[in-house]
Amino acid sequence: MVSCATAIVAHLSPAKSNQPPAGTQIIGLTPHVGADSIEGNFESDLAAIAVMDWVMRYDQPFDAVIQAGYGEHGREGLQELLDVPVVDITDADASTAMFLGHAHSVVTTLDRTVPLIEDRLKLSGLWDRCASVRASGLAVLELEQDPERALFAIVQHAGARRQGRSHLPGLRRHGRAGRTDPTAHRRAGGGRRDSSGDHR
Secondary structure (H helix, E strand, O other): OEOOOHHHHHHHOOOHHHOOOOOOOEEOEOOOOOOOOOOOHHHHHHHHHHHHHHHHHOOOOOOOEEEOOOOOOOHHHHHHHEOOOEEEHHHHHHHHHHOOOOOEEEEEOOHHHHHHHHHHHHHOOOHHHEEEEEEOOOOHHHHHHOHHHHHHHHHHHHOOOEOOEOOEEEEOOOOOOOOOOOOEEOOOOOOEEOOOOOEO
């Protein structure tokens, strides 16, 4: 797991009560650079570069990368660099929601993060099943500092409807700079490609 903040690695790493299956190991990595929180394209680009660099520096084999950055940049770059699956949680969230209801909505942080999420869903072909992307008005660090206020904002938006369609609420809630947080699963062999595209 790669994050620009150790708090995110600790939060997203599995608890003892929710360990992965035997033989699966989740590795947490933290780049040395990145913004304290990601509220737009500038911070997202910085985080994407840091995460790609740190994943490529990781010298052990792994099975997959889970990019835990909702609506953020970097997935396509990682897919070019690696020969293992790269899953963005924006796509995973939307795909899972489609198994549970006709459409879903996202409650995010500030207004300026809405276009990032919309663009990610459109790029992934998942936009048609998104009822809305709504801003709570809370910055990322505010969500961490006041969880009860964050919960109130989610509940406030969760019952909303757009064009008469019911939908399932989803929450874009990320900690510091780590909204681009890949999770690397170790395996017996595999990982990066060299400049020619060959596996190494």
